[in-house]
Amino acid sequence: MVLTTDVPTREEFARRASELVPVLRKHAAWAEENRRIHEESIEALADAGIFKLRVPVRYGGYECDTRTLVDVASELGRADGSTSWVASVYWIPTWMTCMFPDQVQDEVFSTPDVRICGTLSPTAMAAPVDGGIVVNGKWGFISGALHSHWQVVVAILVGGEGEPMPIIAVVPISELQIVDDWHTSGLKGTGSVSTIAQDVFVPAERWLPLPVVLQGQSTSPANADRPIYRAPLLPVASASSVGTTIGLAKGAMETFLERLPERKITYTGYSSQAEAPLTHLQVADAAMKIDEAEFHAHRLAALVDGKGAEGASWTLEERARARADMGAVCKLAKEAVDVLNTASGGGSIYSHVPIQRIARDIQAVNLHALMHPNTNAELYGRVLCGLEPNTLYI
Incomplete structure (x- = not known):
């Protein structure tokens, strides 16, 4: 150590x-x-x-x-x-x-x-056995599985005492089967394949009830007082995810500006795209959206880090706002990329021009179940209206 x-x-x-x-x-x-x-x-x-x-x-x-x-x-x-x-x-x-x-x-x-990959989807079943549990099932969208040493899996534990219960476990990736099914339009390079467990034994110490992890209730005495481990999972996951979308938007701006000096606007009187007022409006619009996305990302991170440093409890509204901030970052970053992609012209569809890959990647991020802007905005609005959240993932 x-x-x-x-x-x-x-x-x-x-x-x-x-x-x-x-x-x-x-x-x-x-x-x-x-x-x-x-x-x-x-x-x-x-x-x-x-x-x-x-x-x-x-x-x-x-x-x-x-x-x-x-x-x-x-x-x-x-x-x-x-x-x-x-x-x-x-x-x-x-x-x-x-x-x-x-x-x-x-x-x-x-x-x-x-390197540890994982999921929060309980698409497997677990059964109690002497010394632990046995897990069977399949998980999809396991980003980075091809380079991982371990996977965090989620399953429904059935049998023994009590009602069926969602649990979370840590399993060596070598004990799982990898299914090469990642054929997608965006985030292609992530290798987000599926994994399968067939009668995988998990020792008792390597599984926990899912709510324990969702609430950030560490069972580790050594981590009990460490600031970064004193928060609910979803705000932590939200703050951990949003930087990629900002980077994609900034990458779109960079590639657009790199190509700009050599471009005209075909079938118009503009021999230089850089001189067109339309271009000025588009670039400014995208830049402001990136700035707004950074505001939400930094506000989210400040909330997570501040709560952890103080050891303070989270209100329901704060937890819902964490997901709303994540959704806002995704939405604004995609809007910025869309503006720049639209302004990039027909020549940008060639595969060697990065903007086409960036546009597909940012679209894929916005379709992610936990990052989808509409889902997160609805959850935040629901809580602001005084209703209980209709999900465990908050």
């Missing part, structure tokens, strides 16, 4: 992420074509410490706050949405693992630069 006392600053991590942009961009087209992150990109992320951002200090990690995650993912997303998405996804199950007993963490975090 290693104790890390010299944790880099948020600015240092953002700088490291920015320095990864060239190598991630170099492999972005390869990742999309091969439907997985390039090994060199994985190695670069590991060398920069990206996989350790949510790992406890006692295991050589950094226990970074969520504002750091937003800024790092934003830099990664400028280069490649799929790579940034996978890095962000790893941060969330890593945090979830920190809710488990210390002996489980000792096992999981014994692997250097451990």
